[in-house]
Amino acid sequence: MADMRRDSIQRRLIASVLLSQIILTAGLVVIGVLVTYWRLISTLDTSMQAHATSVAVLVRYTEDATGHVYFDNSLLPESIDPLHPDQFTVWADRTGFLTRSEDWPDGLQFQPGPSEHWNFTWAGVPYHAVRLNHIPILDREEGAAFHPQTLTIVYASPLVRIQHQVKVAGGSIALASLLLLGATTGLASWRIRRSLLPLQSLARQAALVSTQSWKLQPPREAEQIEELRPLTDSMTQMLARLEYSFKQQREFVGNAAHELKTPVAVLKSTLQSLVQRPRSSEEYCAGVQASLQDLDRLEQLLQWMLRLARAEQWAQNAQGRNLDLIDLNSTCEEAVERIRALAESRHTTIHLVTNGPVPIRADPEDLQLVWTNLLENAVRYSPEGTSVEIAVAREGDHAQVSFQDHGVGIAAADLPKIFERFYRGDHSRARATGGFGLGLAIAKALVEAYGGSIAAVSSPGKGTRMTVELPVPKP
Numbered sequence: 001m002a003d004m005r006r007d008s009i010q011r012r013l014i015a016s017v018l019l020s021q022i023i024l025t026a027g028l029v030v031i032g033v034l035v036t037y038w039r040l041i042s043t044l045d046t047s048m049q050a051h052a053t054s055v056a057v058l059v060r061y062t063e064d065a066t067g068h069v070y071f072d073n074s075l076l077p078e079s080i081d082p083l084h085p086d087q088f089t090v091w092a093d094r095t096g097f098l099t100r101s102e103d104w105p106d107g108l109q110f111q112p113g114p115s116e117h118w119n120f121t122w123a124g125v126p127y128h129a130v131r132l133n134h135i136p137i138l139d140r141e142e143g144a145a146f147h148p149q150t151l152t153i154v155y156a157s158p159l160v161r162i163q164h165q166v167k168v169a170g171g172s173i174a175l176a177s178l179l180l181l182g183a184t185t186g187l188a189s190w191r192i193r194r195s196l197l198p199l200q201s202l203a204r205q206a207a208l209v210s211t212q213s214w215k216l217q218p219p220r221e222a223e224q225i226e227e228l229r230p231l232t233d234s235m236t237q238m239l240a241r242l243e244y245s246f247k248q249q250r251e252f253v254g255n256a257a258h259e260l261k262t263p264v265a266v267l268k269s270t271l272q273s274l275v276q277r278p279r280s281s282e283e284y285c286a287g288v289q290a291s292l293q294d295l296d297r298l299e300q301l302l303q304w305m306l307r308l309a310r311a312e313q314w315a316q317n318a319q320g321r322n323l324d325l326i327d328l329n330s331t332c333e334e335a336v337e338r339i340r341a342l343a344e345s346r347h348t349t350i351h352l353v354t355n356g357p358v359p360i361r362a363d364p365e366d367l368q369l370v371w372t373n374l375l376e377n378a379v380r381y382s383p384e385g386t387s388v389e390i391a392v393a394r395e396g397d398h399a400q401v402s403f404q405d406h407g408v409g410i411a412a413a414d415l416p417k418i419f420e421r422f423y424r425g426d427h428s429r430a431r432a433t434g435g436f437g438l439g440l441a442i443a444k445a446l447v448e449a450y451g452g453s454i455a456a457v458s459s460p461g462k463g464t465r466m467t468v469e470l471p472v473p474k475p
Contacts, residue, residue, distance in 0.1 A: 010196055017188040025177040032173040033166060040162045041128065044080065045117065048130050051077050052155040055088055056132075059098065059151060060139040069137060069149060071099040084125060084158035091152040093134075098151075119159070126163065129156035198222040206235065214243040263301075267294040307369075307442055325473070328358040328367070328399055329392055335371030336390070343379050349387040350375070358392060358399045361473050366446050371401070373439035374466050378405035382463070394472060398452075403466040410458040418456060419444040 054077040062068045069092050079086040089100035105122040117130050135151040198221035205217055216239050218232040274287040336350050343350050371390075378388045382405045389404045410418060419440045447454045452470035 010192060013192045014185075014189050017192070018185050021181050021184055021188075025174075025181045028177050029170060029174045033170040036169040037162070037166045040165055044128060044157060044159075044162060045130055047080050048086075048128075048155045048157050049132065051080065051086065051157075052088065052130070052132050052153045053135070055090065055153055055155065056135045056151050057138055059090065059092070059137050061137065069095055069098065073099070080157045081161050084160055086158075087127065087156040089154050092137075092149045093152070094149050120156075126159040127156040128159050128162075129154055198225055198228060202228065202232065209239060211246060214239050214246075263294040263297045267291050267298075270294070305438065323361040323363060325359050325361055326364050326367075328360050328401070328470075329354045331362075331364050331367040332371050332390055332392055332401065334364070334368050335375055338368070338372050339375045339379055342376065343388070346379060346382070346384045348379050348382055348384065350379070350390065351387055352390045352392070354392045355394070358394045358472065360399055360470060362450055362470070366450075370443045370446050370468065371403075373443045374403045374468075377439065378403050378407075378464070378466070381405065382407040397472055397474070399470045399472050401468045401470075404463065405465075406463040409460040409462055410456070410464055411460060415456060415458055419454070 058072045058075060059069050060072055062070060071090065085101070085103050087101045087104050089104060090098040092098050117128070119126060119128050121127065132153045132155070133150075135153060137149055137151060198219055201219040202222045205219065209216055216232075216236055218228075218235075222228045222232055270287050270291050274284060279287075332352060332354075336352055339350070375388065375390070382388060386406045388406075389402075391400075391402045391404075393400050444454050447468055447470065450470055452468060454466065454468045456464060456466050458464040
């Protein structure tokens with residue numbers, strides 16, 4: 001597989017600055033050349049009009065009273081460009097063609113028409129021409145009875161000198177622009193590299209993070225840059241979550257080993273005692289029965305761990321299932337029936353309050369498992385002779401199920417940890433205290449897998465309230 005070419009933000013930024021500067025430089029050169037050209041052409045037009053007027057002055061009336069005109073070429077004006085002669089031609093409105101310059105190109109004809117400007121090339125020399133219409137003849141005969149004539153003059157001047165001046169101006173502008181381009185690009189590259197140094201420092205600090213040290217120490221420059229502050233905050237929060245996850249993973253391994261160690265040790269001790277000396281069949285049977293009880297506890301623990309792993313995997317991967325529409329109340333009623341024997345043994349009353357059907361798409365076994373875990377905890381940690389209340393209600397697009405007991409409550413320090421795997425308020429982990437500390441973790445994983453949430457509120461000495469919210473499908 002071919003190596004992919006590495007990209008670089010620094011190169012992108014420098015390339016963007018360079019490209020924008022090149023476009024700016026080219027634009028300045030083009031605009032400068034055009035402005036210079038049109039200014040020189042405007043100056044040339046003014047000079048040509050003045051020379052054309054000088055030519056018009058040389059047109060005179062004849063001495064007779066016929067009104068004819070003639071051209072006196074004794075005082076022709078000098079050419080605008082000394083190295084290249086100007087060209088002109090003159091018409092009178094009644095007489096017609098009157099005269100033209102000596103070097104007027106053969107075959108080049110202009111007829112009287114509207115005033116305009118244009119360019120043409122003759123014998124390899126570029127010219128710029130202007131046509132002036134209705135120019136009065138300044139020579140007047142006193143008391144003449146004829147109607148005065150007007151003139152049309154076409155005057156052309158070479159563009160050689162202007163083209164040279166435009167080239168010189170364009171070269172000067174281009175040279176100055178290139179010098180500015182080099183200076184601005186160098187300055188921009190230096191500033192870009194300097195601006196990216198905090199990001200590089202942040203990357204070096206992030207490389208120091210490991211499973212032994214989760215602390216990220218962003219450089220001061222990165223914290224002061226507004227665009228990098230969200231990145232540093234996100235990295236700090238991400239590392240905090242990762243540290244918490246790794247801590248949970250280590251605790252899970254230790255807790256699982258602890259939970260597995262006890263029944264394995266008891267099972268091993270029972271079997272060792274059976275083989276130490278000959279025993280009666282009754283003693284062997286009792287030992288085997290005790291071993292089977294320990295194996296049952298091991299099997300139950302493994303089943304709970306497997307159920308938790310599946311629930312968390314389902315929630316994490318958001319795996320969809322084809323779920324039927326069920327009534328939430330029926331799953332709560334089934335959970336009450338499952339716990340009724342435990343409640344009667346502790347003389348605890350369970351009150352289920354509903355307010356009409358609450359349709360929801362879910363696996364009833366999943367929800368019954370959640371309600372059973374929450375209800376079992378509520379009954380087990382409530383004093384005998386008290387009651388446990390379950391309330392099911394629909395609020396907007398969410399269904400809410402709450403479990404209220406009147407037990408000793410949960411300490412404020414333990415409340416944030418009750419949904420962790422293998423966590424139990426009784427740290428002795430004696431068999432008499434009940435389960436493995438996986439019930440609430442499984443309940444939380446299942447509720448979150450359905451897009452819901454679970455929360456606990458407790459007051460020591462007054463009891464605990466567990467609240468589950470699940471999304472209700474739209475009609």
